[in-house]
Amino acid sequence: MRMNDAVTGGVFVLLSALILFAARGFPTLPDQPYGPGTFPTIIAAVMMVCGLALIWSGVRSHAPLLVVADWMRGSATFHRMAWVPGFVIAYTYLSKPIGFPLLVPVLLGAFLTVTTGRPLRAAIIALLGTAALWLLFAYLLRVPLPLGLLTEVIY
Amino acid sequence: MDAVLTAFGEVLQPQVFFIIVAASAYGLMIGSIPGLTATMGTALLVPITFFLDPIPAIGAIVAATTMAIFAGDIPGALLRIPGTPASAAYTDESYRMREKGQVELALGVNMLCSTIGGLVGVAVLILAAPQIAAVSLGFSSYEYFWLALLGLSCAIFVSSSSPVKGVLSLCIGLMLSTIGIDVVMGVKRFTFGDTELIGGVSIIPVLIGMFAITEILRKVARPSRLPAPPPVRLGAMVSGVGSTIWRFKGGVVRSSLLGSVIGALPGAGADIAAWIAYALSKKFSRSPEKFGTGYPEGIVSASSANNAALSGAYVPSLVFGIPGDTITAILIGVLLMKGITPGPMVFVMDTGLVNAIFAVFIIANLLMLPLGLAAVYGSRRLLSIPQDVLFPIILLFCVIGAFAANNTLFDVWVMLVVGLIAFVLEENDFPLAPMILALILGQLVEENFMKSIIKADGQLTEFFARPIGGTLGVLTLAIWALLIGMSLYRATRARRAETTGE
Numbered sequence: 001m002r003m004n005d006a007v008t009g010g011v012f013v014l015l016s017a018l019i020l021f022a023a024r025g026f027p028t029l030p031d032q033p034y035g036p037g038t039f040p041t042i043i044a045a046v047m048m049v050c051g052l053a054l055i056w057s058g059v060r061s062h063a064p065l066l067v068v069a070d071w072m073r074g075s076a077t078f079h080r081m082a083w084v085p086g087f088v089i090a091y092t093y094l095s096k097p098i099g100f101p102l103l104v105p106v107l108l109g110a111f112l113t114v115t116t117g118r119p120l121r122a123a124i125i126a127l128l129g130t131a132a133l134w135l136l137f138a139y140l141l142r143v144p145l146p147l148g149l150l151t152e153v154i155y
Numbered sequence: 156m157d158a159v160l161t162a163f164g165e166v167l168q169p170q171v172f173f174i175i176v177a178a179s180a181y182g183l184m185i186g187s188i189p190g191l192t193a194t195m196g197t198a199l200l201v202p203i204t205f206f207l208d209p210i211p212a213i214g215a216i217v218a219a220t221t222m223a224i225f226a227g228d229i230p231g232a233l234l235r236i237p238g239t240p241a242s243a244a245y246t247d248e249s250y251r252m253r254e255k256g257q258v259e260l261a262l263g264v265n266m267l268c269s270t271i272g273g274l275v276g277v278a279v280l281i282l283a284a285p286q287i288a289a290v291s292l293g294f295s296s297y298e299y300f301w302l303a304l305l306g307l308s309c310a311i312f313v314s315s316s317s318p319v320k321g322v323l324s325l326c327i328g329l330m331l332s333t334i335g336i337d338v339v340m341g342v343k344r345f346t347f348g349d350t351e352l353i354g355g356v357s358i359i360p361v362l363i364g365m366f367a368i369t370e371i372l373r374k375v376a377r378p379s380r381l382p383a384p385p386p387v388r389l390g391a392m393v394s395g396v397g398s399t400i401w402r403f404k405g406g407v408v409r410s411s412l413l414g415s416v417i418g419a420l421p422g423a424g425a426d427i428a429a430w431i432a433y434a435l436s437k438k439f440s441r442s443p444e445k446f447g448t449g450y451p452e453g454i455v456s457a458s459s460a461n462n463a464a465l466s467g468a469y470v471p472s473l474v475f476g477i478p479g480d481t482i483t484a485i486l487i488g489v490l491l492m493k494g495i496t497p498g499p500m501v502f503v504m505d506t507g508l509v510n511a512i513f514a515v516f517i518i519a520n521l522l523m524l525p526l527g528l529a530a531v532y533g534s535r536r537l538l539s540i541p542q543d544v545l546f547p548i549i550l551l552f553c554v555i556g557a558f559a560a561n562n563t564l565f566d567v568w569v570m571l572v573v574g575l576i577a578f579v580l581e582e583n584d585f586p587l588a589p590m591i592l593a594l595i596l597g598q599l600v601e602e603n604f605m606k607s608i609i610k611a612d613g614q615l616t617e618f619f620a621r622p623i624g625g626t627l628g629v630l631t632l633a634i635w636a637l638l639i640g641m642s643l644y645r646a647t648r649a650r651r652a653e654t655t656g657e
Contacts, residue, residue, distance in 0.1 A: 001582045008583055012323055019330065019345075026342055034608055036337035036344055039601040040330065047326040050319045057319075057646065069582070071377045081376045084368065084550060088571045091554050092564045108551055115375060115543040129548045133555060141206045143559040 002067040009054025012047055019044035083111050099148020100138070104130045162510035165210060166518060174211045175218045175515065179522055182219030183530040186226025187537055188545070189236040189381065190374050193223035193425070194481045198362040199549070201489060202556035205359070209493045210511045216489065217512070218519040220482050221273055222530075224425050224461050225523055228265035229534050232258055233384040241425035241461040244433045251449030259391035260399065264451050265458045266527040267396050268407060272459030273520035275411035276418065276466025280473075281513050288474045288502035296610070297618055299475075300603035301627035303596050306477040307589065308634045310422025314586040317645070318638045321589050324580065328590035331356050332597020339605050351565040358488040360557040360570035361594065365587055366481070367553050368574025371546050378543045384535050389528060399451050406436045406456040414460030418467025422588055424480030425461035432460030466516055473497050473509065476599060481588050484595045491595075492560075 019040055028035035072078070087107060094103050105126045112122035137143040165171065178200070185196035200219055204212035227239030232249035252261040291298070311321035334345045335355030346352040400407060410432040417428040436456035437446045446453050468479030469486075476497035478484035490497055495508070502509055530537075557570040577587055611617030619625040 001579055003579075003583055005583075008585075012326075022345065026337075026344065027340065029340065029609070032609065033613070034339075034605065036340050036342045038608075039604060040333050040344070043326050043329045043333075047323060047330075050323045050326070053319050053642075054323070060650075077376045080378075081372055084372050084375060085571055085575065087547075087550055088554055088567060092567050095564070104551065108547060111547040111550070112544065115378065115547055116541070125544055125548070129551065133551060137555050137559060141203065141559065143555070144562055145555070145558075 001072065002069065004058045004063045004065045005054045005061065006058030007065060009051045009056075009058055012051030012054065016044040016048040016051060019047070080114055083114055087111055095148070096146050097148055099150050100145040101130070101134065101150055102148060104133075158506060158510050159514075161507065162514040163518075165507070165511050166214060166514045171211045171214060174207065175214045175518065176522070176526075178215035178218040179222045179519065179526050182222030183226045183526060184537060185219065186223030186238045187229040187530060187534050188540065189230050189234075189238050190370060190542065191549075192239045192366070192370070193220050193227070193241065194485070195366045195370055196220070196223050197482050197485045198366040199552060199556060201359050201362060201485060202559045204489055205492065205560050209490070209495060209508060210515075212489055212493065213486065213508075213512055214515040214519075216482070216486050217515045218522070220465060221462065221516070221519040222523060222526065224465055225266060225269035225458075225527055226530055228269070228458060229262065229531055230381075230384075230538060232261045232265065233387075233534065234382055234538065236381070239426075241429050241464075242458075243426065244429040244461075245454045245457045248447060248449060248453050251447070252451065252454075253385065253449075255449045257449065258385060259388055260395055260451065261454060262387065262531055263392040263396035264399055264454055266392070266523065266531075267400055268455050268458040269462040269527075270520050270523050271400070271407055272411045272414055272462035273466060273523070274517065275408070275459070276415045276463035277513065277516040277520065279412070279415040279463075280466050280469050280516070284470050284474050284509075285502055287470065288499040291474060291499045292503070294499070295621065295624070296603040296606040297621055297624035298627060300600065300607050301618070301624055301631055302475055303477055303600045303603065305627055305631045305634070306421035306471065306475075307593055307596060307600070308631055308638070309420055310589045310592050311586075312634055312638060313420065313423040313427060314588060316584045316586050318642050320583075320585045324585045324587065325589040325593045328593025329597045329600070331361070331590075331594050333601065338598060338602045351563065356569060356594075357561060357566055358492070358594070359560045360566040361573050362485055362488065362591070363553045363557050364570040364573030364575075365577045365591060367549065368570060369578045369581055369587075371550050371553070372574070372578050374542060374546050380541070381538055384538050386535070387531055389532055392528065392531065400455060403436075403452050403455045406439070406452060407459050409439075410436065410456035410460040411463040414463030415467035415470075417460070418464030419470045419479050421471060421477055421479055422592060423464075424468060424482070424588075425464040428464035428467075429457040429461040433457040462520075469512070469516075473501065473512070474499060476596075478592055478595060481591055484588075484591045487595050 023037035023040040026035055026037035090107055108129055109123045109126035112126055113119045116122055138145045182196060185191045197216055197220055200215060204215055223239060224241050227237055227242035230236050230238045231242045231246035232253055235246055235250040237243040237246045249261040307325055311318055311325060314321050334352055336353060337344050343353060413432055414428040417423050417431060433453045433456060436453050437443050440452055468483045471477045471479050472483040472487055476487060478487050487497055554567055557566045581587060607618060619628050
């Protein structure tokens with residue numbers, strides 16, 4: 001995912017412009033020109049200068065806008081990588097209603113099947129992994145991992 | 156002497172000692188599995204340290220990282236794959252030794268030199284830190300401002316990528332640190348109306364995202380099978396090691412001292428120390444032609460230097476609260492969460508804590524000898540864990556870890572977003588070290604800058620009026636001038652290459 005420097009530079013220039021705009025709205029100390037906006041303004045100014053420098057070097061380099069590295073090519077690779085955010089997003093939405101002990105073995109088992117291609121082994125490792133992490137965090141460290149559907153079963 | 160005994164007594168309490176041993180085992184595992192770096196291991200350890208008292212928490216981090224930097228040498232010698240970036244400098248050399256049938260000697264030298272380097276680094280830390288702290292008690296906001304800025308500039312200076320990208324990475328970190336209630340007037344900044352952001356971005360999910368999610372994405376995309384490691388005879392790891400190291404004793408001393416100093420420079424850590432020590436030992440060697448053929452001299456130097464750098468990094472971290480590398484940046488984050496602000500006052504008010512940190516370092520480095528042997532013994536099993544099983548489980552660990560500190564799913568989102576952004580940035584050659592340093596230092600820089608400029612009534616000359624502050628300021632400006640000069644030089648050279656090429 002190598003982008004032309006002009007693209008990343010453009011993002012930084014845009015970001016710094018937004019920060020500069022937002023920082024203008026902050027109050028200042030009485031009788032002083034400084035306030036909460038001073039520091040962000042300075043950073044945004046530096047960011048803008050560097051962003052412009054990147055745009056300049058990117059345009060001169062004539063590099064393509066986006067190059068996907070060899071190792072990231074192929075739909076199977078992309079599929080595996082998409083599982084990382086997919087896993088996290090599924091956990092954030094489903095852990096509360098379904099509960100850690102029910103959701104995680106399924107989710108982890110599915111992810112392991114994708115990476116290893118061996119469903120049975122994946123299921124076993126998923127169960128053991130879930131149990132180990134539950135023991136460590138919920139039991140030893142007392143992190144309130146959500147029980148979800150099991151709440152009523154247990155209480 | 157009493158203080159020393161108390162410190163050791165505190166660290167050797169059964170519970171604390173157990174945590175140190177457990178963390179050591181964890182560090183050896185992280186270090187010897189290629190793809191898991193010491194920084195990533197520390198980031199994953201943070202959610203657990205959150206539940207510990209300050210001394211065991213620091214002990215866990217110190218022990219785990221000390222072991223991880225040594226253990227990185229194990230797959231280097233066995234498989235020619237460095238376990239952590241800090242071992243990359245001499246991986247080829249130790250693999251050549253394996254080809255000559257000296258794999259045990261290579262590993263033994265790695266282990267003993269790591270211990271010696273680590274202990275020299277601790278000695279430097281113990282001797283230098285209180286002295287510097289005593290001087291810096293008189294520092295005002297001007298000195299702190301320049302010192303923090305000097306640290307950040309240094310981080311850009313030593314990173315290998317283009318300075319412009321380093322500065323941008325720095326800016327992202329500083330901007331992240333401004334989110335939440337501001338230090339001057341208590342105004343909410345950049346919270347987007349979200350109550351979760353009023354307290355600022357929490358550090359744990361950011362760390363996990365930056366150092367673990369990025370690595371998981373890369374490894375999941377490119378699953379690799381490790382070749383089978385050769386058998387290792389433990390007996391041979393002990394014999395002949397002492398005489399080899401004695402032959403290159405000068406190199407050990409030089410590299411350990413050099414490593415401590417490089418470690419103390421903000422942004423430069425164990426990996427850079429190892430590269431420089433290896434290059435220098437080749438330069439000073441009586442037989443430089445043997446380097447690269449499985450000659451232990453380079454290994455002796457570089458593996459002393461990387462462990463020394465680890466301890467050296469604690470000098471600026473403890474004395475000024477300015478991290479010397481990414482690991483100490485994380486450690487400072489942990490200390491701040493525990494309500495301890497590192498700085499010269501810690502040496503006055505909390506000598507118990509400082510002495511305990513010293514004690515942990517000494518114990519961790521000594522523990523490396525028995526535990527290191529065990530790790531080499533177990534490495535065949537460890538290296539046979541398939542990577543495609545490992546990384547999904549680590550991802551689950553990351554998710555729980557991000558959640559656990561504040562028990563909020565918002566932090567899991569922070570981890571994911573930061574991880575994805577950091578992945579794209581790293582793919583585009585943006586260094587991550589300046590960003591994490593800036594995130595940790597952001598508040599210190601802003602607070603001292605605002606204090607100074609309000610005191611000075613906007614007179615920028617006041618920033619140079621005090622002797623130490625002024626010197627630091629001039630030094631910082633000199634680094635900036637060098638950075639700008641280097642960028643311009645690179646640009647013109649690139650242009651010249653372009654015109655002659657056409």
